[in-house]
Amino acid sequence: xxxxxxxxxxxxxxxxxxxxxxxxxxxxxxxxxxxxxxxxxxxxxxxxxxxxxxxxxxxxxxxxxxxxxxxxxxxxxxxxxxxxxxxxxxxxxxxxxxxxxxxxxxxxxxxxxxxxxxxxxxxxxxxxxxxxxxxxxxxxxxxxxxxxxxxxxxxxxxxxxxxxxxxxxxxxxxxxxxxxxxxxxxxxxxxxxxxxxxxxxxxxxxxxxxxxxxxxxxxxxxxxxxxxxxxxxxxxxxxxxxxxxxxxxxxxxxxxxxxxxxxxxxxxxxxxxxxxxxxxxxxxxxxxxxxxxxxxxxxxxxxxxxxxxxxxxxxxxxxxxxxxxx
Amino acid sequence: xxxxxxxxxxxxxxxxxxxxxxxxxxxxxxxxxxxxxxxxxxxxxxxxxxxxxxxxxxxxxxxxxxxxxxxxxxxxxxxxxxxxxxxxxxxxxxxxxxxxxxxxxxxxxxxxxxxxxxxxxxxxxxxxxxxxxxxxxxxxxxxxxxxxxxxxxxxxxxxxxxxxxxxxxxxxxxxxxxxxxxxxxxxxxxxxxxxxxxxxxxxxxxxxxxxxxxxxxxxxxxxxxxxxxxxxxxxxxxxxxxxxxxxxxxxxxxxxxxxxxxxxxxxxxxxxxxxxxxxxxxxxxxx
Numbered sequence: 374x375x376x377x378x379x380x381x382x383x384x385x386x387x388x389x390x391x392x393x394x395x396x397x398x399x400x401x402x403x404x405x406x407x408x409x410x411x412x413x414x415x416x417x418x419x420x421x422x423x424x425x426x427x428x429x430x431x432x433x434x435x436x437x438x439x440x441x442x443x444x445x446x447x448x449x450x451x452x453x454x455x456x457x458x459x460x461x462x463x464x465x466x467x468x469x470x471x472x473x474x475x476x477x478x479x480x481x482x483x484x485x486x487x488x489x490x491x492x493x494x495x496x497x498x499x500x501x502x503x504x505x506x507x508x509x510x511x512x513x514x515x516x517x518x519x520x521x522x523x524x525x526x527x528x529x530x531x532x533x534x535x536x537x538x539x540x541x542x543x544x545x546x547x548x549x550x551x552x553x554x555x556x557x558x559x560x561x562x563x564x565x566x567x568x569x570x571x572x573x574x575x576x577x578x579x580x581x582x583x584x585x586x587x588x589x590x591x592x593x594x595x596x597x598x599x600x601x602x603x604x605x606x607x608x609x610x611x612x613x614x615x616x617x618x619x620x621x622x623x624x625x626x627x628x629x630x631x632x633x634x635x636x637x638x639x640x641x642x643x644x645x646x647x648x649x650x651x652x653x654x655x656x657x658x659x660x661x662x663x664x665x666x667x668x669x670x671x672x673x674x675x676x677x678x679x680x681x682x683x684x685x686x687x688x689x690x691x692x693x694x695x696x697x698x699x
Numbered sequence: 700x701x702x703x704x705x706x707x708x709x710x711x712x713x714x715x716x717x718x719x720x721x722x723x724x725x726x727x728x729x730x731x732x733x734x735x736x737x738x739x740x741x742x743x744x745x746x747x748x749x750x751x752x753x754x755x756x757x758x759x760x761x762x763x764x765x766x767x768x769x770x771x772x773x774x775x776x777x778x779x780x781x782x783x784x785x786x787x788x789x790x791x792x793x794x795x796x797x798x799x800x801x802x803x804x805x806x807x808x809x810x811x812x813x814x815x816x817x818x819x820x821x822x823x824x825x826x827x828x829x830x831x832x833x834x835x836x837x838x839x840x841x842x843x844x845x846x847x848x849x850x851x852x853x854x855x856x857x858x859x860x861x862x863x864x865x866x867x868x869x870x871x872x873x874x875x876x877x878x879x880x881x882x883x884x885x886x887x888x889x890x891x892x893x894x895x896x897x898x899x900x901x902x903x904x905x906x907x908x909x910x911x912x913x914x915x916x917x918x919x920x921x922x923x924x925x926x927x928x929x930x931x932x933x934x935x936x937x938x939x940x941x942x943x944x945x946x947x948x949x950x951x952x953x954x955x956x957x958x959x960x961x962x963x964x965x966x967x968x969x970x971x972x973x974x975x976x977x978x979x980x981x982x983x984x985x986x
Contacts, residue, residue, distance in 0.1 A: 617831030
């Protein structure tokens, strides 16, 4: 297990180095002159030159890349072109909002999505199942930003129950959380349903029914446990997506999170902030995916056994599973 | 019970026959055809041009002259929605085509050759996917500069890794089959082998993902336009229309309602069709 974790952690280093290189190249290729943006439109040529020299923009790409990595390792991404504040400091003060929003919405989605998926699969092809999957598909197909706007219009403007934006009171978390959770819950429910249907057809379920187990035991002890494994990955993927990309929800609800920070940076061409936030969000999202994989490996004996061959018990369990799968 | 009619298992007519039985998929096919028709015929069926401003009647509700009302500049909403189908669909189809072609090539090469080439491509995709998808497309669009063309490029590039991974996984299962070995043994060239034997047999899951990908691209494109990094005014792409209507939500919420419904309908239809295709192509779900 430890070997697996260490190996995965080591793989993350070149990935993050690669991401920062891609971001640097992208910015380098972008049309427009960074120095002129910083110096202002009315700056004289010599002023622009001075800024260029100050920002080390005349250095070759590889030198700038080295400097960026060196600084990033030391936890600095420079100061923002726009508000002249330290990018790292700004990001750290915004990060908790993003984490809270992602955690809340994914947690709610799990608690709505999994029961609906299980319920739907146990009532396959009845009107309840049809209604549930159609509703889920409906929610997945809805543009999330549009849904958010409609929520604001109904609950904040018309009914006045909750504030439409900001993070001033706990009430203002309702709409952003809900607007994200609905689509997440729908995709979890869809995934859960199809996994359950897949698992229910397996031989070991037939076996457990044949030996006279209570239907509840069959469903929850045998089917659900196995059907949940791929859902962990879906949930984790959604969580890393919410951490790394709730930029639109954050922007609509004017939440001071990292997503809205990166979006503002992008629209303003605030390069240190773009580099910082893209690398930061990618690190967070990669770490999340790593954590999911570790959890995944931990709950799935087939994967666990690959890295713990010496432990006989796990190996046997995996062999059994493998047979059931085939 | 599953083994009857084994030969036609993956044949196109068989898939079509089973797809036809799926009511939801058939309905969504008709809906999509209608939307495509609207997109193609927009100049003929739209009552006004998308830029025509009726300056006397801005921000009006539904009337005989303007069935769905007008926006802040007095432009006919219905006409803009009809024209919008062009831009939204174009975005979905072209971006998906780009990502499908690149993804299928990368995935096939990685899956077929394995070893060092596979490793190289997969590590590259790892880096690529390390950046959250939305962030990647937004960054690309912002860096390239906001326009329809750049939004399509950003989306197309953003969706590549998913297709490539799927294609590779699918190829890996096909690669080990006997008929591939047979083809190799009679000295078939690699390219011939990949194109003639491997891709046709491995493409099924990718087709499903491409179908849904079109819907996802339309959605992601609308998102780009919504944050101002996609299609620019006055082009009536649906996401851009929602973004435009956003500032007038309090006075006239229906303005944002219609384009959202259009996006939802289109994406829903692509998803239903994708679901139907997946079931039709799954040999285990026969009968």
